[in-house]
Amino acid sequence: MSDYDVIVIGAGNGGLTAAAMLAQNGLKVLILERHNIPGGSATTFCRGRFEFEVALHQLSGLGTAEQPGPLRSLLGKLKVLEDLSFVEMTDLYRVFIPGKLDLTLPTDRAGVITTLQSRFPREKEAISKFFDLIYSYAIELYSFFRESNPSSGQFPTLKRYAFKNAKEVLDQFFTDPLLKAVLGSYWSFIGLTPDRLPFSYLAICFFGYIEMKPCHIKGGSQSLSNAILNRFLSWGGEARFNCGVKKIMVEKGSVKGVVTEQGDEIKSKFVVSNASKISTFVELLDPEYIPHEMLFDMRGRTTSPSGFCLYMGLDCEPGELGINAATNFILPDEDISGKHFNGIKTLDTKNNAVAFSCYDVADPEFSPPGTCQISLVTLKYAEPWLRLPPTQYAREKYRCAEAMILQMEKICPNVRAHIEEVEVATPLTFMHYLGTPEGSVYGFEQYMKDTLFFQAPRISSINGLFMAGGWVADCGFEPTLKSGTSAAGTILRQLK
Amino acid sequence: MNPLLNREHLPLAQSYVSSNKINKGDTMKEACIKEFENYNDVVREIEICRKYGRDYTIEKGMVEKFINRLHPAQMKLKVADVIAETSSASTLRLVSENGYLPPFQAGQYVSISLEAGGIRTSRPYSISSPPNQTGYYDLTIKRVEDGLISNHLLDHVKRNDFLTCSGPTGNFYHNPLFHSRSMVCIAGGSGITPFMSMIQEIADCGLNLNVILLYGNRTLEEAIFHNRLNAISNRFNNIRYYPVLETPPKGYKGYTGFITAQLIKNAVGDPTDKTFYICGPQGIYDFCIPELTQMGVLKKKIRTEVYAPSSELITDQPGWPKNVNSDDQFKVKMNNGKTFSVRAGEPLLKSLEKNGIVVPSQCRAGQCSYCRVKIVSGKVFQPEGTPVRRSDSRFGYVHSCVSYPLENLEILI
Numbered sequence: 001m002s003d004y005d006v007i008v009i010g011a012g013n014g015g016l017t018a019a020a021m022l023a024q025n026g027l028k029v030l031i032l033e034r035h036n037i038p039g040g041s042a043t044t045f046c047r048g049r050f051e052f053e054v055a056l057h058q059l060s061g062l063g064t065a066e067q068p069g070p071l072r073s074l075l076g077k078l079k080v081l082e083d084l085s086f087v088e089m090t091d092l093y094r095v096f097i098p099g100k101l102d103l104t105l106p107t108d109r110a111g112v113i114t115t116l117q118s119r120f121p122r123e124k125e126a127i128s129k130f131f132d133l134i135y136s137y138a139i140e141l142y143s144f145f146r147e148s149n150p151s152s153g154q155f156p157t158l159k160r161y162a163f164k165n166a167k168e169v170l171d172q173f174f175t176d177p178l179l180k181a182v183l184g185s186y187w188s189f190i191g192l193t194p195d196r197l198p199f200s201y202l203a204i205c206f207f208g209y210i211e212m213k214p215c216h217i218k219g220g221s222q223s224l225s226n227a228i229l230n231r232f233l234s235w236g237g238e239a240r241f242n243c244g245v246k247k248i249m250v251e252k253g254s255v256k257g258v259v260t261e262q263g264d265e266i267k268s269k270f271v272v273s274n275a276s277k278i279s280t281f282v283e284l285l286d287p288e289y290i291p292h293e294m295l296f297d298m299r300g301r302t303t304s305p306s307g308f309c310l311y312m313g314l315d316c317e318p319g320e321l322g323i324n325a326a327t328n329f330i331l332p333d334e335d336i337s338g339k340h341f342n343g344i345k346t347l348d349t350k351n352n353a354v355a356f357s358c359y360d361v362a363d364p365e366f367s368p369p370g371t372c373q374i375s376l377v378t379l380k381y382a383e384p385w386l387r388l389p390p391t392q393y394a395r396e397k398y399r400c401a402e403a404m405i406l407q408m409e410k411i412c413p414n415v416r417a418h419i420e421e422v423e424v425a426t427p428l429t430f431m432h433y434l435g436t437p438e439g440s441v442y443g444f445e446q447y448m449k450d451t452l453f454f455q456a457p458r459i460s461s462i463n464g465l466f467m468a469g470g471w472v473a474d475c476g477f478e479p480t481l482k483s484g485t486s487a488a489g490t491i492l493r494q495l496k
Numbered sequence: 497m498n499p500l501l502n503r504e505h506l507p508l509a510q511s512y513v514s515s516n517k518i519n520k521g522d523t524m525k526e527a528c529i530k531e532f533e534n535y536n537d538v539v540r541e542i543e544i545c546r547k548y549g550r551d552y553t554i555e556k557g558m559v560e561k562f563i564n565r566l567h568p569a570q571m572k573l574k575v576a577d578v579i580a581e582t583s584s585a586s587t588l589r590l591v592s593e594n595g596y597l598p599p600f601q602a603g604q605y606v607s608i609s610l611e612a613g614g615i616r617t618s619r620p621y622s623i624s625s626p627p628n629q630t631g632y633y634d635l636t637i638k639r640v641e642d643g644l645i646s647n648h649l650l651d652h653v654k655r656n657d658f659l660t661c662s663g664p665t666g667n668f669y670h671n672p673l674f675h676s677r678s679m680v681c682i683a684g685g686s687g688i689t690p691f692m693s694m695i696q697e698i699a700d701c702g703l704n705l706n707v708i709l710l711y712g713n714r715t716l717e718e719a720i721f722h723n724r725l726n727a728i729s730n731r732f733n734n735i736r737y738y739p740v741l742e743t744p745p746k747g748y749k750g751y752t753g754f755i756t757a758q759l760i761k762n763a764v765g766d767p768t769d770k771t772f773y774i775c776g777p778q779g780i781y782d783f784c785i786p787e788l789t790q791m792g793v794l795k796k797k798i799r800t801e802v803y804a805p806s807s808e809l810i811t812d813q814p815g816w817p818k819n820v821n822s823d824d825q826f827k828v829k830m831n832n833g834k835t836f837s838v839r840a841g842e843p844l845l846k847s848l849e850k851n852g853i854v855v856p857s858q859c860r861a862g863q864c865s866y867c868r869v870k871i872v873s874g875k876v877f878q879p880e881g882t883p884v885r886r887s888d889s890r891f892g893y894v895h896s897c898v899s900y901p902l903e904n905l906e907i908l909i
Binding site: 045048049083145147148150151155158159160162163164220222225227233241242282283290295296299301386390393394401419421428431432437447449453 | 525534535541542543545546549550551552553556558559562563598599601667673795856863865866868883884886887890891
């Protein structure tokens with residue numbers, strides 16, 4: 001009856017790990033991907049002599065071979081570790097606030113604390129205590145979710161801090177606004193200013209990156225996508241590229257298969273959708289089958305920002321420009337009150353908080369000898385870009401890119417003279433390649449009401465329909481890779 | 497980016513579907529969470545957000561509509577006119593039936609998909625009309641010896657016919673972020689088309705850019721757009737046009753011969769602070785890039801339209817194995833079981849198309865990676881410098897438009 005045991009829609013991180021794990025367990029699996037290459041966001045592209053990393057800035061959860069983190073274990077189970085090399089980054093990040101501060105945090109707990117203490121000696125004690133809190137919070141959080149019979153008395157830190165935002169906690173501990181800005185600067189990667197960012201996320205970022213170290217992948221994230229696909233194929237999986245799906249067929253409350261954009265009907269009792277949750281339910285299902293509880297849940301959620309990025313190939317080594325950290329935040333000022341949230345909403349990039357990664361700092365082989373590449377990012381909602389008349393698109397793109405380069409020149413005055421290649425991606429570019437509503441790069445936003453303790457339903461009322469990817473729960477490489485194996489695990493349990 | 501937890505045991509509190517509650521532990525967790533400080537505030541927020549939230553069903557189809565304004569995967573355009581340019585070149589003027597054409601940057605191309613001589617294939621053509629002309633795209637096509645598709649388009653396409661093409665694409669354009677305001681354009685033959693677009697835009701829109709155009713042809717009669725370029729260059733101080741003739745008539749006073757370093761120096765003066773753009777047949781790149789390098793022009797200041805070494809000369813490329821001749825035949829086995837023979841001197845993409853296998857392609861010069869296929873076994877030759885992703889090379893993916901079989905192959909598409 002069925003053509004395949006499982007059809008996976010989309011070869012992003014979640015689709016790939018789901019497909020690989022299912023094929024590894026002997027199921028007949030088909031991946032349908034509308035692009036010509038696997039990976040989704042986990043990809044690279046070439047311009048001139050550069051191969052640009054699109055999305056990965058700091059890979060979390062790896063740990064070391066001796067003390068593997070959850071991601072290393074996952075990749076090990078999928079037999080792709082032997083195909084990959086990882087590079088541990090030497091810094092957590094560098095924060096630069098023009099005229100006020102330039103500080104690089106190392107990746108170990110003691111180093112972070114002493115670096116901060118020597119720059120902010122008056123708050124010495126508070127700094128130690130803050131990291132104590134981060135650790136006890138993260139540890140309680142992990143055990144809370146592992147505990148089968150929890151009682152609130154076991155989790156005093158969670159009880160107090162689970163529903164606090166990052167700003168509240170920073171204000172409680174510190175007085176110097178610069179120090180708060182340094183500790184809050186991950187917000188510019190996540191897209192929620194510290195007054196909106198759940199403290200949970202800040203705690204997990206620090207704990208996760210300090211304990212398991214931020215990493216990068218040799219050859220960029222495409223290596224990971226290609227390696228997983230390669231294993232999948234070796235286990236008998238089939239993949240069709242340039243083949244989008246236009247419909248998920250449902251009959252009597254159960255999945256029946258899919259219809260491709262070319263009009264082929266392919267039958268299967270299980271479908272894992274790595275498309276956005278909104279596309280899966282709104283675009284791919286006929287209206288009469290859209291599960292009510294999904295719409296009800298999504299109704300209260302908002303889509304995360306997209307991004308405005310410059311991928312720059314420079315004809316010099318990072319040291320020549322004074323770039324000595326792989327991850328860098330350039331903040332316009334020390335404000336953590338939410339003022340900069342407006343900067344995410346505008347078209348203009350002038351004076352935005354920007355982040356840039358220079359992978360070559362950690363891995364001199366990342367770009368050709370004597371060169372380096374920079375991925376310069378600011379998060380942006382797509383809305384103003386959607387309103388822009390198409391004829392003005394190129395002009396605005398360059399105007400905004402120009403403002404980004406000016407931001408970067410505050411830290412590397414000579415950067416422009418070294419540009420050999422540059423490609424600009426706007427929210428419309430992300431929308432084009434990812435197909436996500438409003439070019440969203442992180443799925444739904446992760447406000448307090450959306451995260452951790454308030455998970456959306458993972459299982460829809462349609463039998464056989466599963467989801468993987470950044471819209472399921474949390475976004476980022478580690479969570480999306482994990483989402484795929486979780487979906488695969490559920491299918492395997494159902495089939496037993 | 498944000499590292500997160502291994503949370504296999506979710507869903508948790510506030511999983512609004514009762515069937516989601518898997519075990520007693522989850523209920524216990526819910527009870528705990530309810531005791532966390534500020535819990536009631538968050539729950540109230542969820543309720544409010546749902547009450548005033550967004551109905552995503554009304555946005556059905558929106559993503560595609562927005563994308564199609566800029567990057568439609570495919571367009572069906574009508575030939576509104578066929579305009580003779582020279583004895584060997586004509587312009588196809590393409591319009592959209594609904595009146596809308598996506599914008600492009602002067603210098604970009606579209607890839608035409610068509611069937612000619614029983615073969616389904618595609619070819620890229622630069623748009624020669626300027627981006628400010630939003631009513632049509634002009635594709636100017638020159639007759640070439642053995643040019644299957646160009647000649648087909650010239651001989652068989654008439655007014656009111658329809659052509660299928662990609663949205664505008666390509667990376668050959670003036671990039672204001674790091675290119676100089678002084679542009680030196682070097683064109684040969686039909687390589688004038690992207691420059692015609694750029695020059696008209698600069699003239700029409702009064703852009704603050706200077707252009708010096710060196711345009712090589714055998715004779716003046718073959719120089720496409722010669723009269724229009726002359727007229728523009730006479731009228732605008734920032735645009736200078738120099739035809740360069742290989743076989744000039746007696747007494748011709750303009751530039752003649754090859755576009756050498758000396759000729760460029762004479763026309764351009766000091767090359768510093770100028771960006772050079774080259775577009776034309778392979779010979780022009782092979783000749784002009786070393787000339788520019790010899791003048792001290794940095795490689796990053798030389799921008800080239802994508803081009804691949806011609807198939808006729810492929811065996812002369814560095815790295816081509818001596819024991820393989822271009823007429824050698826090899827067997828190809830596809831993943832669907834189909835087998836056929838291919839010639840070493842023919843790009844794999846062409847051989848696949850000849851055997852009825854359509855691989856999506858755009859630039860057909862090794863750059864865009866659209867036509868990437870996996871070589872499961874066997875070896876192919878790809879010219880040095882083909883920009884293949886490192887991990888693609890590692891796992892056997894090649895850009896089939898510039899891959900030449902050197903052994904029997906097994907291919908996965």
